[in-house]
Amino acid sequence: MKAGLLFGPGDLRIVDAPMPEAGPDDAILRIVRLAPYGTDIATYLNKGGRYVSAYPTGFGADISGVVTAVGANVTSVRVGDRVSALALAHCGRCANCRKGRTNLCLDPAFRMPPRMAVAQEFARLQARQLAILPDNVSFDDAAMLGGIVDLLNAWDKMRPEIGETVAIVGVGAMGWGAIAGARALGHPVIAIGGTGIRAALAHRCGADHVVPLRVHDEDVSDQVLALAPGGVGAIMETSATDWGVKQCFRIAAPGARIVTTGAPGSLPASGWEVVGKELAIFGSRAGHNQEGALRLIAAGKIDLKPTITHRLPLDDLPEAFSLLTGSDSRNVGRIMIDVSAA
Ligand SMILES: [Zn+2]
Incomplete structure (x- = not known):
């Protein structure tokens, strides 16, 4: 089968690879759609060797x-099921997994779960990572679930009040999903960041206001504060950059809940700012509520x-x-990426 493998930073090749085989708790998927994501771009570039060793x-x-195909222990999915997958493997047995908080699996073997290998025609995944697609959710929809x-996951930490404005910092693949999700949950959204078509797509995903950048790393917090005098109380950072985290602190209202999804070098706020505004700062590690996301699409x-601007075969990965x-x-x-026919 064909597989897209990285041979070094920026060195991506389509090669012939052996077919994966299912272990007892695994399923084999014929991959239909792959939609590269921010983490994939970071893995591809592997700056500082942080993502690939x-x-x-x-x-x-x-x-x-x-x-x-499914392994001997698998009962949750069957051959022929159309499925999506959580990004993080997990044990399925620990206290957090039993509560559904699979992204915070307590098993040390899954604190740094093995990198998924799914940019290929067939892939092996834990069956417990999979969710069956509702009939009216397409393979395209399901490949943009992340x-x-x-x-x-961020929502559980931001806890927006009814009607409260939510700010989404960063307008890439995660940002567009977050904007659309916040709108679907009934909240006004200010999207921050992006240039070119990326800012326009933030509007198409439902952002009420988009504050784009004119130059790289521009401080646009004054423009945000003009839209939200007094600051924003519920903020999700999706750019995983120092710029993004700085914007979060600058636009934060007293009592704000800031959720960061990436790992910037440091947090650009003094202890006094955190105390004086009673800021709550949360990390958010991917997520676990695949079924909830599928219900919103269904x-x-x-x-x-509408955020899809290109469609390419696996050979053109x-x-x-x-x-x-x-x-x-x-x-x-x-x-x-149309990996195989729907
Ligand atoms: Zn677990």
């Missing part, structure tokens, strides 16, 4: 597919398909990453 490696996260799942409340990381990436939305 040994090459070659498979990668990818936001996928949909069809189950083609940002919505992340938003639902109910017609979220449609991220290297070109997709060149587009996503190239000088004109500001005019690239989601790239949908």
Whole structure:
């Protein structure tokens, strides 16, 4: 089968790879759609060696597919099921997994779960990572679930009050999903960041206001505060940059809940700012509520398909990453990789 493997930073090749085999708790998927995501771009570039320690490696996260085989212990999915997948493997047995908080699995073996290898024709995943798609959720929809799942996890920490404005900092793949999710849950949204088509797509995902950037790392907090005098109380950072986290602190209202999804070098706030404004700062590690995200799509409340600007076959995966990381990436939305026929 064909597989997209990384052989070094920015060195992505389509190669012939052995078919995966299911262990007792696994399922084999025929991958139908793959929509590269921020983490995939970071893995592809591997700046500072933070994401990949040994090459070659498979990668990818936001996928949909069809189950083609299951292990002996698997009862949750069957051959032929259309499915999406959580990004993080987990034990399924610990106290957090039993509560559904699978992204905070307590088993040390899953604190740094093995990187998914799904940019390929067939992939092995834990069956417990999979959710069966409602009939009216397409493979395209399901391959863009990550940002919505992340938003639902952040939501539990932001706890917006009824009608409260939510700020989403960063308008990439996760940001678009988060904007659409916050709108679906009935909240006004200010989206912050982006240039080119990326800011326009934030509008299409339902943002009431978009504050785009004119230059890289521009401080736009004054423009946000003009829209939200007194600051914003519920803030989700999706850019995983120092710029993004700085914007969060600058626009934070007294009592604000700030949720960061990436790992910036440091938090740009003094202890006094945190105390004086009684800020609550949360980390959010991917998410776990795949079924909730699928219900929002099935109910017609979220449609991220307008963010798809390119559609390419698996053979052109290297070109997709060149587009996503190239000088004109500001005019690239989601790239949908048609790995196999729906
Ligand atoms: Zn666990």
